[in-house]
Amino acid sequence: MKLGYHLGYWSSGPPADALETIKTAESLGFDSVWTAEGYGSDAFTPLAWWGASTERIKLGTNIVQMSARTPTATAMSALTLDHLSGGRFVLGLGASGPQVVEGWYGQPYPKPLARTREYVEIVRKVVAREEPVTIDGQFFQLPLRGGTGLGKPLKSTVHPLRKEIPIYLAAEGPKNVALSAEICDGWLPLFFSPKTDGFYRAALEEGFARPGARHTIDDFEVAASVPVIVHDDVEAAAGFIKPSLALYIGGMGAKEVNFHHDVFARMGYEDVADKVQELYLAGRKAEATAAIPTSLVEDTALIGPAAKIREELARWESTVVTTLLLRGDAGTLRSVAEVLS
Template sequence: MKLGYHTSYWTSKPPAGAVECIATAERLGFDSVWTAEVYGSDAFTPLAWWGAATSKVRLGTNIVQMSARTPAATAMTAITLDYLSGGRFVLGLGASGPQVVEGWYGQSYPRPLERTREYIEIIRAVVAREAPVAYSGNHYQLPFPGGTGLGKPLKSTVHPLRSHIPIYLAAQGPKNIALAGEIADGYLPFFFAPRNNDYYRAALAEGFSRRDGGQAPADFEVVAGPNIVFDDDLETAADALRPWVALYVGGMGAKEANFHAASIARLGYEAEVEKIQQLYLAGHKKDAIAAVPTAMVEDVALVGPPDRVKDGLARWSESVVTTLLISGDEAHLNKIVDLLS
């Protein structure tokens, strides 16, 4: 497996030590560096700012939310970053969820798979620069129908450095994972669990079967990584991540449409997920955190003594994941690299 460094999304302010960690990741031979966004900082700006100090690592977004920008705007930014980085940019996209799409961006959420397909098709057309871009979809139309009536198909003024910029798709449900296998260059899972590897493999295979030739491209990437907490006491290590699991299972999305909760439920935790959601949404966050079993944490993260973490890393290396994402400070990165060596 290749290694990637993830700065994660910002909370109240930029993550401390990101510049130093990125430099360390490149020095240690990491393949890539990734940024993220939710409803605070964007993913592109820090990637450009911090990426300017790098020369070898690929620079990716994990993820850019589609509803935040039109397809053409995203394509423009991708072309620009690809040029500035010397062809090292990877565009990671995701549909997000209805709370963010409709509550933050003021866009309609229904039919996200269809919307994703159209969005990527337009980006591909802009980057290919083979002709002025005209598109007539259910979600996106170029030129815009109506308005002044003066819109016309246009071609990017910039000749892209590459006619094909890699696009990786974030997905959790089987249909969306299959879509990644069908139309994207890579897949970005969240709450990936190695023991559910057959689920991911089957969903990707469904998508690959729809491609010309009916199989996966040789360079198709699956980029994911667990949160890793070292502690000689397993329960203490798990305690550090229970709030994170409870937040996503209980509070990141509406009860009727929480894709993170669905991912955990698919591991056989339907009853536990229901309990965590009920407690979290009722405002009993401490109880929701306490309701997260250690086994659930261990399924989606690596916690405990170094030997236990090393055994867990071996399970990840045997999965569909091709790039292991790591977050944390410089000491953490060095410790994980030592474990893998």
């Protein structure tokens, strides 16, 4: 498996020593570096700023939220970054959830899969630049239906460096995972576990089998964000990860719609996920964190002494995952790369 570095999105400000860490990742032979956005920092700007100081490493978004921009605006940024990076850009897209989509972007959330299909189609048409872009879809119309009547089909003034820019889709549910296999070039899973490999492999195969699918399992990328902590004390290592898990399981989404909660329920931790969500939404965050068993962390992360991680890595290498996306500072990347090499 390849290694990638995931900066994530900012908290109250830019992450410290980001450029040093990115340069370290490139020097260690990491394949890619990724940025994210929620409702604060955007994904494109940091990637352009810090990516300008690199030469080889791929530059990806994990993820750009589709509701934040029209498909043509996203395609413009992708075209621009691909040129500036010499063809190293990877566009990672995601639908996010109704709390952010409707609460922050003021956009409708229903039918995210159908909306994603139209979105990706438009981005590909813009990048290919074969003809003026037109679509009369359910969610997007170019030119706009019912406007002034003066809109005209256009194509980008910028000629693409490549006729196709790789598009990866962030997905957690089986229908969305299948969609990634059908219309995209890669899948960006969150909270992947080797024990759920069969479930996701089946969803991917369903997408590959659809008419017009672009890939097979043999040439499809799966870049999974996987916490890796080298530490002599497994419980201490798990303790670094549990607060983040409590946030995602308990608080990232409404009680009725939380895709992260559902991932762990499918993994066999439904009772745990329900308890964590109940405690977290009640404001009892410390108790929610304490309710997460270390076994759950070990199912979705590589933690503990170096020998333990090396032994467990074999389980990951037999899955659909092609790239492990790591987080941490430069020192963390060095120690992890040494263990995983």
